[in-house]
Amino acid sequence: MAPLHLTFACGDYDRTRALAEGTVRADGIDLTYLRLPVEETFFRMLRHREFEVAEMSLSSYVLSLRADPAPFVALPVFTSRMFRHSSLYCHADAGITGPEDLRGKTVGTPEYQLTACVWMRGVLGDRHGVPFDSVRHVTGGQETAGRIEKARVDLPETVRISAAPEGRTLSAMLAEGEIDALVTPRVPSPFAAGDPRVRRVFPDVVAAEKEYYAATGIFPVMHVVVIRRDVYERHPWVAQSLYKALLTAKDQAYANLYDTSALRFMLPWLTPQLEEARALLGEDYWSYGVAGNRTTLATFLRYHHEQGLSDRLRSPEELFAPESLESAVI
Structure with missing residues (x-):
């Protein structure tokens, strides 16, 4: 079977770079990675549905769930996290x-x-x-x-x-x-x-x-990855295939950050800062999935609802494709 051609609009991140460079590939997918500023990606995806897969503001995604049917399905992949x-x-x-x-x-x-x-x-x-x-x-x-x-x-x-x-x-x-x-x-x-x-x-x-x-215990989530609903409904397997590839790319980024032979980023104290982050936040401090992020996601969903942006209070599991919440038992 020929691979499925998908376009993924996303920022230029260390945790997704392996997909952009093709050193990590999603099973069954021929991925075109577009490095775009986040504001442009969000606008083009929300207004015009231009991409099959895209990075998206967590808040905008939760807002989109008010539509019936909702236009996107998310993966628990957090391309941006940041204390604010x-x-x-x-x-x-x-x-x-x-x-x-x-x-x-x-x-x-x-x-x-x-x-x-x-x-x-x-x-x-x-x-x-x-x-x-x-x-x-x-x-x-x-x-x-x-x-x-x-x-x-x-x-x-x-x-x-x-x-x-x-x-x-x-x-x-x-x-x-x-x-x-x-x-x-x-x-x-x-x-x-x-x-x-x-x-x-x-x-x-x-x-x-x-x-x-x-x-x-909250490291705030800013962005998720979404699949356009029409693509997901035709090819539901895409959700887990992309999720697995994005996890692998993130793991590569972790390893590259701790390569002390030469600094990958122009931060003089990158290595001790990384070690401090691991000590304070844990080894997988940029974790994907719901299990390790339940409190963070539930807190954001409460804020979203309290501030008048959500029509009802949702649970973290409601946000994501079921396929991305499951894994094979080996």
């Missing part, structure tokens, strides 16, 4: 000395439904006494004006939300004090340029994130 305390910025004169001071403030967010923003709103509510409905939300383009939500959101009236003024960017509004804070996955340009008017809410990000992990 570093994603919270404030204006220096906004009277914010710590995260608890955000209550009652005006907070920018490029899109309300962004996974990073869902996580940070949840963390602020659970751990810092700042419920998502205790702030005023402003949405819009961070560096270019006019950004809108990629996926439709129908929010409850308790969410106070408005669009940025026409022609205004969130970065400029933050620097000029028109908004008090900004939660965003990308570093805002004033902060990157060293503008003293903009600083992080958590001054010691690493300490805050280590403390968060020690208290919760």
